[in-house]
Amino acid sequence: MKVLVALKRVADPDNANKIKIPPSGEKIDTAGLEWKLNPFDDYALETALRLTENGKNPKARLGEVVVVTLGPKECETTLRAALATGADRAIRVEATDEELDGRIVAAALKTIIAEEKPDLVLMGKQAVDGDNNQVGQSVAELLDWPMATFAATITEEAGAVVVGREVDGGVLTLKLGLPAVVTVDLRIVAPTSVYSAQTDRAHKYAEGVRFAALPAIMAAKKKPLVVKPLAEVAGGMSRTAHYSKFEPPPQRKAGVKVQDVAELVAKLAGEAKVI
Amino acid sequence: MADVLVIAELSDGKVRKTTLSAITFAREAAPLLGGGFSILVLGAGAKAAAAELTGFGAAKVYACDDPSLAQYTAEHFAPTAAAVGKSFGVVVATASSFGKDLLPRVAARLDAAYAGDCSAVSGEGGKLVYKRPMFAGNAFGYCTLSTPLQVVTVRQSEFAPAAPSGGASPVEDVAKAAPGAAAGRVQFVSLEQVKSARPELGDASVIVAGGRALKERFNELLEPLADTLGAAIGASRAACDAGYAPGDYQVGQTGKIVAPKLYFAIGISGAIQHIAGMKGSKTIVAINKDSEAPIFQLSDYGLVADLFQVVPELTAALKAKKAAG
Structure with a gap:
């Protein structure tokens, strides 16, 4: 199987509470925060690797994984890290963050996917900076491909994937004929979430994503990485989502500590009047 | 127009x-x-x-x-x-x-x-x-x-x-x-709905949410409390990941975003991603044995105590209050 994974780097989500917004509200300042791969895209990459191997013998690659990102040159760090983890090739679309919005990213990915002709396109369900949750669905529509969002499980079958989606109140299972687009949720990296056609259904993966070994990091420097201009893949488009202002959320103040259950119940009934 | x-x-x-x-x-x-x-x-x-x-x-x-x-x-x-x-x-x-x-x-x-x-x-x-x-x-x-x-x-x-x-x-x-x-090329296979007499997280006016600290006693402790309050049950990502609570209980940036009238965070330390999902709640109650837990910085009422002791106590107190009308 050939899998294309779309990746985005984001300001360190574990320290997202340290972003700064100047009083003018003109921008979100992420200075001082490390760039990290969007965690959901990290899970998508792990999913792609699992789908292109036999889980019992992950060293033998049984398919191809192409990683794609849009952004400035520094984003190649993200791509090289993905190549070190096991992806085979990388594509970067040269663009500034200011030029991009979800609609343009979807159009650019559509062009690249049409050229690359993967069997499956994977990405995170959303990037944890913009939190829009837009690109996967939009790419699927532009390609006229079936899709499954919020995937918690993927099993490869002949010419298809069976995907368990996390939806309100339960799990919805779809079977998608390939090629298709799948966006992944966090439980996709559980030990029994992803099975390629070759992986024994009794196989259990280690929880979470794999890490690159040092020799792989060295070898990744030699893996192919091509750069395409934005105009070539999303010609003539300019952004249509504009942010005029940002503001921090209202701060909640720490309340009071109560001594025991009796005091808590008394406060909830008498003061907050919520019970 | x-x-x-x-x-x-x-x-x-x-x-x-x-x-x-x-x-x-x-x-x-x-x-x-x-x-x-x-x-x-x-x-x-x-x-x-x-x-x-x-x-x-x-x-x-x-x-x-x-x-x-x-x-x-x-x-x-x-x-x-x-x-x-x-x-x-x-x-x-x-x-x-x-x-x-x-x-x-x-x-x-x-x-x-x-x-x-x-x-x-x-x-x-x-x-x-x-x-x-x-x-x-x-x-x-x-x-x-x-x-x-x-x-x-x-x-x-x-x-x-x-x-x-x-x-x-x-x-x-x-x-x-x-x-x-x-x-x-898309075929519906199945929908496994979690049937529950409790309200859905998105609709509930009261939510009782638990963290990993509840361990295997997650349901045993929270279900009676939720039933007493007519509340939905939520969970932190850590509790879901550890298998103590089903995935669709998860409240947070990567789960459900909720804003009930009353939110109980029980044994939830208050990771950024959890707070993102519940900080719009009107009244927040935090119960945690760690007095330094970040959740206390945004809770209206905090109780530093052993969960395994105070959750049943709280359930009993609320039941008694309800019975007394």
Whole structure:
């Protein structure tokens, strides 16, 4: 199987509470925060690797994984890290963050996917900076491909994937004929979430994503990485989502500590009047 | 002048309560555009469900009642949603798993700009300005879209469910638009619904949420408390990951975003991603044995105590209070 994974780097989500917004509200300042791969895209990459191997013998690659990102040159760090983890090739679309919005990213990915002709396109369900949750669905529509969002499980079958989606109140299972687009949720990296056609259904993966070994990091420097201009893949488009202002959320103040259950119940009934 | 189209959500042939939040958005946004709003109901049995929505002041309630729409898939729903939506200025649905799945697909089909999970709307110079949470709720952005047609989803917890306003909107049948190749390659296999007598997390006015600290006693401790309060049960990501709670209990940036009247965080330390999902709650109670837990920085009432002792005590105290009336 050939899998294309779309990746985005984001300001360190574990320290997202340290972003700064100047009083003018003109921008979100992420200075001082490390760039990290969007965690959901990290899970998508792990999913792609699992789908292109036999889980019992992950060293033998049984398919191809192409990683794609849009952004400035520094984003190649993200791509090289993905190549070190096991992806085979990388594509970067040269663009500034200011030029991009979800609609343009979807159009650019559509062009690249049409050229690359993967069997499956994977990405995170959303990037944890913009939190829009837009690109996967939009790419699927532009390609006229079936899709499954919020995937918690993927099993490869002949010419298809069976995907368990996390939806309100339960799990919805779809079977998608390939090629298709799948966006992944966090439980996709559980030990029994992803099975390629070759992986024994009794196989259990280690929880979470794999890490690159040092020799792989060295070898990744030699893996192919091509750069395409934005105009070539999303010609003539300019952004249509504009942010005029940002503001921090209202701060909640720490309340009071109560001594025991009796005091808590008394406060909830008498003061907050919520019970 | 432009009108707003609300995409209704059905569950078992009935209108889901989520739809009422999108109607509230439409009631706020339409006057800002100098227009009105209509509603589109898609699904098998849409015609009957449409009758539930004729009393909300919509110009029209469109019903696309087609047996091939019995199970929701975006590939079958998007073409009709787009065909009806294209004569509107704004297409909206609530950001449930249905709305979040379908609407970006509709946006792409209409070449429309998209704003997801909006928490408020205002007008500026005849254009809509959407307030959106970003960076796990650590920032709000004010977003305008410059395509003639715009597609948005709105946060259920920020738009109160619309109440009927009387009147009788006419119901108009619409034919299902021809689906594309994508629809031929998607097959519904199953829906495993978690049937519960408790309210859904998105709808609940009281939520009892537990963390990993509850361990295997998660259900044993929280279920009686939730039942006493008529509450939904939520969980931190850590509790879900550890298998103490099912995945769909998860509250947080990566789970459900909730804003109940009363939220109990029990054994939840208060990781950023959890706080992003519940900090809109009106009253927050935190119970944790670690007095330094970050959750205490935003809770209205904090109790530093051993969960295994105080949760049953709390359940008993609330039961006694209820019995006393």
